[in-house]
Amino acid sequence: MRVPDDRRRPRPRPRPRRQAGFTLVELAVVIAILGLVLGTMLAPLRAQIDATRIRAAERMLGEIREALIGHVITRGALPCPDVISDGIDGVAPAACAGAALAGVLPYQTLGVGRADPWGRHFGYRVAQEFSIRALTGQPPAAGRLDLTDTGDITVLARGDDPGTAGTIELKHQSVATALTRAAPALVLSFGPGGLGGIDAATGRALASPSGGAIDEIENADADATFVSRVHSPGTDGCDDADESAAPPPPSCGFDDIVTWISTPVLMARLVEARVLP
Numbered sequence: 001m002r003v004p005d006d007r008r009r010p011r012p013r014p015r016p017r018r019q020a021g022f023t024l025v026e027l028a029v030v031i032a033i034l035g036l037v038l039g040t041m042l043a044p045l046r047a048q049i050d051a052t053r054i055r056a057a058e059r060m061l062g063e064i065r066e067a068l069i070g071h072v073i074t075r076g077a078l079p080c081p082d083v084i085s086d087g088i089d090g091v092a093p094a095a096c097a098g099a100a101l102a103g104v105l106p107y108q109t110l111g112v113g114r115a116d117p118w119g120r121h122f123g124y125r126v127a128q129e130f131s132i133r134a135l136t137g138q139p140p141a142a143g144r145l146d147l148t149d150t151g152d153i154t155v156l157a158r159g160d161d162p163g164t165a166g167t168i169e170l171k172h173q174s175v176a177t178a179l180t181r182a183a184p185a186l187v188l189s190f191g192p193g194g195l196g197g198i199d200a201a202t203g204r205a206l207a208s209p210s211g212g213a214i215d216e217i218e219n220a221d222a223d224a225t226f227v228s229r230v231h232s233p234g235t236d237g238c239d240d241a242d243e244s245a246a247p248p249p250p251s252c253g254f255d256d257i258v259t260w261i262s263t264p265v266l267m268a269r270l271v272e273a274r275v276l277p
Contacts, residue, residue, distance in 0.1 A: 050192050053117035057189045060113055061259040064187050067110040068261060073273045077133040077145060078185050081124045082106040085203050095132040102222040105187055115200035116189040123188045127151040130184040147277050151184035151263050158229040183260040186226055191255030196220025212239035213252035228258035
């Protein structure tokens with residue numbers, strides 16, 4: 001029996017080994033997919049973080065409101081705003097007035113947090129008659145706090161006009177939307193956007209609101225009128241003041257967080273503490 005000679009048979013050529021790794025096209029596709037996935041995941045995460053910070057800001061504002069009431073009970077007057085960002089009551093010397101009625105919350109005087117959850121100072125406004133105090137070694141001032149005092153700070157809101165079956169949005173100038181016109185003091189956080197606020201770390205004033213965002217501009221102009229309403233994102237073609245169109249343009253973005261002291265509540269606390277009458 002003849003044994004076949006394997007040496008005569010042609011040997012199969014080895015297949016070329018494929019180089020491991022991605023081509024540039026495959027790598028670009030993978031990066032694009034990862035970008036879409038991360039973008040989808042980060043949007044709700046960012047919203048969750050903002051919601052957590054908003055709740056923290058509201059909690060801080062509640063503590064600040066209590067600290068302000070405690071200051072009236074122990075000192076007989078509300079503190080003046082901090083006008084040089086050092087956290088100290090800017091008393092000048094017996095009462096604050098004019099431009100000194102608005103500024104940064106005097107956080108050191110009150111013993112509260114220096115900044116909101118976004119690292120910005122809280123804004124603060126006080127009614128002058130609630131800031132009058134007795135000077136050391138002198139008799140009480142004639143205008144010292146009593147039960148007849150009322151604040152002069154106005155807080156406006158928004159809402160659907162019930163006369164139009166809720167189809168027309170009332171703008172902030174409407175008398176029907178006033179929440180109060182006699183608050184003794186108001187404190188606000190300028191929210192996630194921070195427009196109109198002051199960075200607590202650097203003392204740098206942030207850009208002011210602009211365009212049709214009248215509500216946020218109102219909160220940053222240092223006068224005695226403020227707006228408190230539901231947060232909303234920015235919208236192209238928005239205008240917080242225009243009611244001439246039918247329907248009126250959408251409201252502009254708003255993320256300020258506002259709280260204030262009610263005069264009846266403050267007076268009741270002062271009576272309860274036997275500071276008044």
